[in-house]
Amino acid sequence: MISIRTVIAAVLFHIVLAAPASAQDVTLTSRDGSVEIAGTLLGYDGEFYRVDSDYGVLTVDGTGVLCGGPGCPDLEAFVATIVVSGAGAIANQLMPYLIEAFAHQQGYFAQRLITSDAEYSYVLNESDTGRTAARFIIRVTTSDEGFADLLSDEADIAMSLREVLPDEVTRGIEAGLGRLSSPAQNRVIALDALVPVASPRNSVLEISPEELAQVFSGEISNWQELGGIDAPIVLHAPDQRSSILNVFLEKIVLPAGRHLSANVKRHETNSDVVDAVARDPFAIGLSTLSEPGNARPLILTGGCGFRSGAVPEALKSEDYPLTAPLFLYLKGRRLPAVGREFMRFTQSPAAQVAVLRAGFVDQGIARTPVRRQGERLANAIRNAGPEIGLTELKRLVSALDGSRRLSVTFRFDDGASTLDAQSRSNVVLLARALETGTIGANELTFVGFSDGLGAAGANKRLSRQRAASVREAVLREATTADLGRISLNVDGFGEAMPMACDDTEWGRQVNRRVEIWSR
Amino acid sequence: MVDKRRVITIGLTLIVAAAAGHFMQNGFAFAARTDVATHAIASGPADKSQIDIASALPTPPMDTISPEKLVTPPPWVEGRIVAAVSFQIEGGSLTDAPTPLFSSSFCEPTLVATAKPGAMMDVALSAPCNPNERIVVGQADLEFSDATGGDGSYFVSIPVMNNFDPISVRFANGSSVEAKPLVQSLELYDRVAITWQGGGIMHIHALENGAEFGSSGHVWSGSPGISNPIGRPTGGFLTSLGNPDVMRPKFAEVYSFPAGHVNQAGAVRLSVEAEVSDITCGKEIVGQTHQISGSGVVNTTQIALTIPACDSVGGFLVLKNLLQDMKIARN
Numbered sequence: 001m002i003s004i005r006t007v008i009a010a011v012l013f014h015i016v017l018a019a020p021a022s023a024q025d026v027t028l029t030s031r032d033g034s035v036e037i038a039g040t041l042l043g044y045d046g047e048f049y050r051v052d053s054d055y056g057v058l059t060v061d062g063t064g065v066l067c068g069g070p071g072c073p074d075l076e077a078f079v080a081t082i083v084v085s086g087a088g089a090i091a092n093q094l095m096p097y098l099i100e101a102f103a104h105q106q107g108y109f110a111q112r113l114i115t116s117d118a119e120y121s122y123v124l125n126e127s128d129t130g131r132t133a134a135r136f137i138i139r140v141t142t143s144d145e146g147f148a149d150l151l152s153d154e155a156d157i158a159m160s161l162r163e164v165l166p167d168e169v170t171r172g173i174e175a176g177l178g179r180l181s182s183p184a185q186n187r188v189i190a191l192d193a194l195v196p197v198a199s200p201r202n203s204v205l206e207i208s209p210e211e212l213a214q215v216f217s218g219e220i221s222n223w224q225e226l227g228g229i230d231a232p233i234v235l236h237a238p239d240q241r242s243s244i245l246n247v248f249l250e251k252i253v254l255p256a257g258r259h260l261s262a263n264v265k266r267h268e269t270n271s272d273v274v275d276a277v278a279r280d281p282f283a284i285g286l287s288t289l290s291e292p293g294n295a296r297p298l299i300l301t302g303g304c305g306f307r308s309g310a311v312p313e314a315l316k317s318e319d320y321p322l323t324a325p326l327f328l329y330l331k332g333r334r335l336p337a338v339g340r341e342f343m344r345f346t347q348s349p350a351a352q353v354a355v356l357r358a359g360f361v362d363q364g365i366a367r368t369p370v371r372r373q374g375e376r377l378a379n380a381i382r383n384a385g386p387e388i389g390l391t392e393l394k395r396l397v398s399a400l401d402g403s404r405r406l407s408v409t410f411r412f413d414d415g416a417s418t419l420d421a422q423s424r425s426n427v428v429l430l431a432r433a434l435e436t437g438t439i440g441a442n443e444l445t446f447v448g449f450s451d452g453l454g455a456a457g458a459n460k461r462l463s464r465q466r467a468a469s470v471r472e473a474v475l476r477e478a479t480t481a482d483l484g485r486i487s488l489n490v491d492g493f494g495e496a497m498p499m500a501c502d503d504t505e506w507g508r509q510v511n512r513r514v515e516i517w518s519r
Numbered sequence: 520m521v522d523k524r525r526v527i528t529i530g531l532t533l534i535v536a537a538a539a540g541h542f543m544q545n546g547f548a549f550a551a552r553t554d555v556a557t558h559a560i561a562s563g564p565a566d567k568s569q570i571d572i573a574s575a576l577p578t579p580p581m582d583t584i585s586p587e588k589l590v591t592p593p594p595w596v597e598g599r600i601v602a603a604v605s606f607q608i609e610g611g612s613l614t615d616a617p618t619p620l621f622s623s624s625f626c627e628p629t630l631v632a633t634a635k636p637g638a639m640m641d642v643a644l645s646a647p648c649n650p651n652e653r654i655v656v657g658q659a660d661l662e663f664s665d666a667t668g669g670d671g672s673y674f675v676s677i678p679v680m681n682n683f684d685p686i687s688v689r690f691a692n693g694s695s696v697e698a699k700p701l702v703q704s705l706e707l708y709d710r711v712a713i714t715w716q717g718g719g720i721m722h723i724h725a726l727e728n729g730a731e732f733g734s735s736g737h738v739w740s741g742s743p744g745i746s747n748p749i750g751r752p753t754g755g756f757l758t759s760l761g762n763p764d765v766m767r768p769k770f771a772e773v774y775s776f777p778a779g780h781v782n783q784a785g786a787v788r789l790s791v792e793a794e795v796s797d798i799t800c801g802k803e804i805v806g807q808t809h810q811i812s813g814s815g816v817v818n819t820t821q822i823a824l825t826i827p828a829c830d831s832v833g834g835f836l837v838l839k840n841l842l843q844d845m846k847i848a849r850n
Contacts, residue, residue, distance in 0.1 A: 114841060275788075278729040
């Protein structure tokens with residue numbers, strides 16, 4: 001018998017720490033017979049064997065070995081099976097469109113098998129031979145359960161409406177599943193947003209995030225205080241497990257030092273929330289852009305003249321403060337080939353069409369000409385004063401003149417210089433667009449802005465620094481971009497063009513940003 | 520007396536037709552699928568005589584179809600169809616196969632489609648040589664099965680999914696006739712459909728504008744709504760298609776909502792119920808869902824529903840997420 005060192009040299013592998021599954025005896029022998037690994041088979045993905053051997057868990061390239069023993073998979077009949085578990089909004093609304101579009105693009109014939117509302121699967125057959133190539137099993141659960149299934153090895157992909165929690169990252173590392181927070185293990189596949197809704201019969205059309213926090217903490221309890229009629233406000237929200245509710249608490253309620261009122265009526269799904277709100281003219285509820293139902297979305301106002309509707313461009317640029325991306329999370333272990341193809345597909349233009357059909361906002365890069373930025377310019381003028389003088393305003397206007405704003409915008413987590421999840425995804429999007437030359441511009445300027453706290457001079461320096469660091473991050477990612485064709489500049493205007501009031505944390509977060517202007 | 524004989528004749532013809540269909544499926548499956556020779560559509564400008572015949576007929580109530588687009592049965596055909604019927608009843612021997620008494624042009628089936636309110640089309644088949652025969656009627660993948668009458672005629676109103684896939688009637692021998700759809704109110708209607716095969720019973724339930732089960736605004740086959748209301752439509756309607764008495768039945772249920780007429784944003788919640796009967800329990804029902812995305816393209820998904828085990832016979836499998844809810848944008 002040869003030593004473990006020879007084994008390492010002879011076969012492609014990496015060691016994975018995982019609990020052994022049910023015992024199946026296999027012996028993998030290299031084609032020249034010189035290497036032999038015996039153990040229990042943990043899995044086979046069509047390309048690689050995972051074997052719990054005397055040397056630990058080994059992943060062995062199937063092309064280099066022959067399998068013997070009762071535990072060997074039937075290589076002819078092998079069907080790659082990918083289990084996807086998580087949030088109902090993604091599982092029910094988006095995944096059918098994505099998988100069918102993927103099957104169509106790859107030339108597979110897809111059939112959807114249904115047993116109940118809690119689970120369905122897609123069988124992908126090769127159109128010419130009829131051979132089953134892959135099976136996707138979709139479990140309709142919640143973001144929390146999706147992560148739990150991923151961590152307990154019961155799912156290959158988790159669907160989530162929120163980012164992974166620090167605790168889940170730790171448990172993933174302990175389980176040998178890699179770092180779930182690393183860019184290689186998650187993808188933003190579409191955008192959605194939290195939207196406050198009221199009955200179409202209610203006369204109140206707008207609400208500020210501050211008022212929203214007061215309403216849902218019980219401080220404002222009558223529509224009269226919001227400019228409506230004298231009637232008590234009835235609160236509706238999705239139940240505790242809802243990621244959308246958590247986004248609301250984290251971005252709006254908790255930063256204001258408040259807590260959710262005990263009088264909130266809870267519902268199992270967002271559609272239940274909007275249906276209940278639509279029936280009651282005195283109700284207010286929390287739902288999403290993808291699920292307006294029969295209720296009417298309320299426009300968010302900034303309290304000092306700013307307003308933001310949940311429209312696609314505002315979600316793409318995160319100018320709408322309650323944007324909520326849809327994520328897929330992966331284990332740090334290779335998926336079967338068809339699974340890897342699917343993950344690549346989710347970032348393609350064809351997938352964006354499926355995203356739009358499903359009622360979500362896609363990640364395609366949009367451009368807004370300067371003439372549609374009148375409101376932003378008005379904000380800049382309104383904000384001008386001793387600190388932002390006429391010279392700086394003129395510089396801003398001439399920089400804007402003739403340029404278009406790309407929808408990719410970069411925003412930062414609570415005051416720090418770390419990019420938020422959607423912005424990290426935007427780094428990759430912009431890098432790919434630079435590599436493929438699809439931007440269609442000669443010049444891109446990374447333009448930094450800050451909130452209005454502190455001295456204007458310091459803010460201007462800080463905003464320029466942030467713009468430079470975003471440019472660096474994009475360049476690191478865009479390894480194959482031809483930079484002879486496009487110049488990438490940096491500028492900073494500090495607090496000159498605010499998009500929201502600076503008196504709340506969410507407002508400051510909207511203002512701290514790096515925009516991309518193209519010419 | 521005549522009635523009894525008629526029933527026997529019909530029954531025998533159905534068996535013959537079914538056997539023929541079976542043979543076609545197994546023996547000439549490939550040929551059947553690629554058969555285009557028997558299409559009786561007048562594509563392009565019709566010849567002079569045909570236009571004359573068509574213009575001699577009463578004008579259809581909705582003047583949305585020009586006669587050139589259709590094949591209209593010549594008036595003399597109708598008289599001879601009656602003869603064919605009486606031949607079947609009075610003269611036909613129960614053991615002899617029907618004698619080909621008529622020339623092939625007489626036997627050639629014709630299909631007439633007429634636009635109706637609600638983005639529907641009236642489909643009238645005349646197939647004098649195909650009495651009491653199983654037919655598959657449909658548009659593209661949206662198909663259902665039924666049977667022609669004793670005179671070889673058949674009539675049905677169907678919701679049109681788009682204006683480019685032909686409406687077709689396929690016979691047991693695999694040949695078919697087609698008619699072009701032409702409905703002008705198509706963009707005013709949002710449509711969703713399910714089709715399935717075999718003995719199962721399935722229902723689409725639509726809850727319009729936040730309606731609850733059993734209230735007004737709950738549209739299903741037990742409360743189907745109407746496709747041609749007086750005045751502006753305010754709610755949707757359901758069309759149930761297919762005949763359980765034919766061999767290898769295929770069914771379709773189509774829900775239509777007049778989104779273009781209803782000037783209010785909102786959603787129609789859609790669910791599907793499959794009955795757990797002693798025929799279907801523990802088995803799989805194979806079918807399709809059809810949803811129209813923008814631009815009229817029908818998104819068809821192949822589905823297989825596993826019906827719960829036989830200890831829950833009498834119950835229903837309720838699926839809220841099989842069909843995407845309709846989202847109605849404000850006009």
